[in-house]
Amino acid sequence: MIKRQNTLKLLMVWICLLLGQSVYSQSDYTGKRRVTGTYAITNATIITSPGKTIDHGTIIIKDGLFEKIGTNAKIPVDAQIIPGDSLMIYPGFIDALGEQGVSAPEEAQKPEGMDPSNPPNDVAGITPELQVLDYWDVNDHNVQEWRKNGFTISQIAPKGLMLPGKTALVVFGHEKSSNYLLSETGLFAQFKTPRGLYPGTTLGLMAKWRELYKNAKLRQEHGKMFTTEGNGLARPQNDPSLEAFYPVINQEIPVIFKTKNELEIRRALRLQNELGFELVLAGIEEGSNLTDEIKAANAAVILSLDLPDPKASKAALEEATAEAKKSQERVVAAYNEVLMQAANFEKAGITFAFSTQDAKSADFMKNLNLMISNGLSEEAALAALTINAAELLGISRYAGSIAEGNLANLVITTDKLGLEETKIKYVFADGYLFEYEEDHSKINMAKAKALVGTWNYESKTPGGTSKGNIKFEISDKELQGEILVDDPEGSGQVSRKLKDIHFDGKELSFTFSIMVREEKLIVHTKGIVKENEFEGDFSIKDKGKYSITASKVPELEF
């Protein structure tokens, strides 16, 4: 009996597989369709939510959801297996306010003879009716960059001025999926005004806000009267901008106010206090002095992942006056205060999420680590990136933690978050796997730093000795350079950009081009760097080879 049942089962599975295969294999002539939507990540350390860990656990993902999580989950036959030994698995990160893949709407045309004191709403940057989803593209490189950092869901904000439109919630899934989770999640507002038109400053912005809000209330009231009583009442005029405020007035969605500093936070709180909307304070770079006020206003908090440039706080002042040194101490203190902001919010007992707006994707891990080394607990950092964000966005029922039935969004790392050497190896978003191999072709940045600066060179050519300099800098996480060479077509020198720079700590090579009689010549440079000296040669195909020596100009510190 038992045996027969098993045989029957097998037969059915076999038939199913056959059927499945015939259906799929015939339609997928491109070969792009993934082999399976089922994954098993085995024997990993799973942090299902901040503070909750499963050791040697297995996660089964099926059709975009977590199917099974545990230490003895059975692996389905069709699963792609990812050995998770020594890896850490975190819930996919959630960006509580971002703009990855969002393009700016076309600039509104100014009507002829427009009165600058009373411009049309769209010209003045007032388009609360606009939906960010109409301007979103999942294939944008910024989506890819942030996904690479572990972000799987983002509340995206529209681009524009004081009232750019409504936010929406998207998942960074497959390029062919729709990837929308929720539209109209909030009304986005910021302290940005047009030039030369009303409202042209924060003064006008605050007044305009009050006026729009009160008129929206009156308009809604009028509309209700018209639909319930109708007869004899003037028909309300359509006004998309005012109508866009209705869900805010009805407390269905919050105002997401971008408030970078204390004074902007105060101003947003002032408006909230007068008008009574639900408030999310977003992109905060400086606000931990206001925790009491924020609590009293019951406002939600989204901190910026951007951190200030440390240059001023790290300036070398050995030879400066005592007064300048003392003044510098305050700059350092101010810088440290910013790094401690997240920790201070945690200490004050305010839960918060993070925003990627204005932050560079390349700095994400570094900035997160800086916050952690300045007092933010690892748990709070993870919570801000996952469960807190999910709760703030009202999606914690299906996102923000690793639980059966939740959306299959994961970050798989080589080590614990907060460690400098930790790398992200895989990201699952919407059940799709994205794999990140370490890029070996890239230059080792730690070593490349030794090159940064100005190098004076000398080259012996048949025409005499030629002199110039080469400048290296690290910009956008890449080693870049420029060379100053004698202009072959006249007097003076020209600056050329370096290409294909390779440096392994010892051997340095790069190319640049020069134009000689409308012919582009590529100069290959290759040599050995020993501390602050370089020896090598220039070579031009079919033209010859000339030796070059260069030495680094000592950096002046002041």
Added chain:
Amino acid sequence: MMKFRYILLFGLLLVAHGLSAQSPKGSVLIKNATVLTVTQGTLENTDVLVEDGLIKKIGQGLSVPKGVESIDASGKFLMPGIIDAHSHLALDVVNEATAPITAQVSMADVVNPFDVGIYRALAGGTTIAHGLHGSANAIGGQSITMKYRYGTSDPEGLFMKEAPRTIKFALGENPTRVHGRGKNLQPRTRMGVEAVIRNGFEEAIQYKKKWETYNAAKDKKNSTVTPPEYNLKLETLSDILDGEIIIHCHSYRADEIYMLINVCRDFGVDKLVFTHVNEGFKVAPELAKYTMGASVFSDWWAYKFEVYYSTAYNAAILMENDVITSINSDSNELIRHLYHEAAKTQRYGGLSDEQALSLITINPAKQLGIDQYVGSIEEGKQADLVIFDQHPLSVYAKPQMTFVDGIKYFDINEDVDDQRLKVSPTQMVEPVYLQAEDERCMHGVELFTEEAANFTHTH
């Protein structure tokens, strides 16, 4: 249920209000000073007792209450905190120069309590300043009267809550340059300025009527009225017509001053102060009869055409003609030595000590509608006080300590050098202006005035 929730909410709001609205108040006994009361003469060797922010007692040989600090001011002079009726200090924005009338905007929205200029003003004995909108528009924004309680990070901590509402008007070259020549809008001439103001008031009357009609009819049975559009600009103008807001009007020429007096008389507005008023001496009797006074510079003129006909005797002439007169700074630098500015009226016009001091104390207080609280040393008034080492009208005088509501905010001997409340984490060395920016009346209007670059003085 709903009602209950409202009551609860109201209760909570009251509590919250009580928590946030309390500005710090102090107690102190200042002993043996020469007290320049301004309104009640000079009292030698006199003690002033401050309790909980108010002047409790003025007399000799007062005993120190328990726990109250006592300061020996023997040989020193005590005067009321200096009040500046025209300043743009500690404001993030000065001009919303995009429209000829911007009565809807409020300087209270852009107060910056971190401005170190506040401390510098305190170091010059200034305790109250009237933060005004600039002079780009015929009718500018609503102003904010601030008590310089330096150290708070809350803009509202600087607000003088007792002060009545005020608003900026501007006549003459500035509004006509910005809107007329800059944007080809009305006003292009002085006639245009008058028309803009009159039209504004007329519109406000119609607006108010619309709302009155609606409010009267909306609850009637079978009413078919629908709510009119809300307009914050016209709301504010109609509050001016209702006498709830004091106008402070930027002006220079006698003809335009008299013009606005007539406009206000036509609309029944009597809460009117003129500021700058360089030709005020020509219409002194009219200013005395119809206005709340004139707030002038001691000796600034000739920085543009409309200010050529001026005199350093202006303040003295106005004073002798019974105009409530004050001397203002309109400058982050002048606000640090208004006592020198007041002293100039003794050289030009021979005013008495008391008259000269009233120019920077009780008179600006009257112009701001706060003279029942501040502006002189009297029992019951708020304890805004300055101790000088010499008579404040002496060129050698230096403020020693400055108090607001009985709390010491400046002490020449004890304060540390660096008084900045906020430091940028990304600026290597903060720019320190030895010479503070002269004035900010036309700040933020460069966009509209091609010749703005040629003018450094555009008050």
